[in-house]
Amino acid sequence: MSLLELEQVQASYGPSQALFGVDLDVAEGEVVALMGRNGMGKSSTIKVISRLLKHKSGSVKLEGRDIGSLAPHKAARAGLGLVPEGRRCFANLTVRENLIAAARSGHWDMARVTALFPRLEERQDQLSSSLSGGEQQMLAIGRALMTNPRLLMLDEATEGLAPVVRQEIWAAVRTLKSETGLALLVVDKSLAELRQIADRAVILERGISVWRGDMAALDHEIADKFLGV
């Protein structure tokens, strides 16, 4: 059974429909890249999974259980960890307070998160608003890990960061994959990085899953056709 499974999901923002038929699944321990050009529905799909956007048809299942009627905080409790686009943390809390506020019991605790991101340990007493963009992103990932998710979703986790910081984030994501086997759903513009980390990919075009397959099968022709790279 898949850990997460979406079938023919449709969703709208008021009168404006964004998703027209999203099929996607993530197995336990698997890394899936969710890809597509700008505005094709990647963030909306992540929002549907996190229950921040309600779908109007189709199904969203976590371990075979329909989670379509869960409130967002219950989705988090059910094991869906989200690092949203724009890395939202509590600006008026310190790094440590941000992490503690998210904590739920399990493998991930302060010690493990700060071992993954040593910079967070160095900055633990600083307000999160005083962190650099890269450090804020590390904190956003750390917060999501502190919830001890079954599935971690990263929406554009490296966007707008300097190349050296992006590498630090990717290194941490690779560690998550190799050392913890956490299931990941990753949205990112870097095909090169996704190729290194993802087992499979799902490509969206105008809110529809138009290609699903092993990352190794995503050749130049497919990338050119659907991603324009």
Ligand SMILES: Nc1ncnc2c1ncn2[C@@H]1O[C@H](COP(=O)(O)OP(=O)(O)OP(=O)(O)O)[C@@H](O)[C@H]1O
């Ligand atoms: N809050 C909103 N209200 C209305 N329409 C929205 C809203 N958010 C997204 N949309 C629309 O839904 C469609 C899908 O957007 P979405 O952000 O999911 O795409 P995306 O693939 O994540 O794009 P990007 O790579 O640019 O982040 C787009 O047409 C977008 O304009």
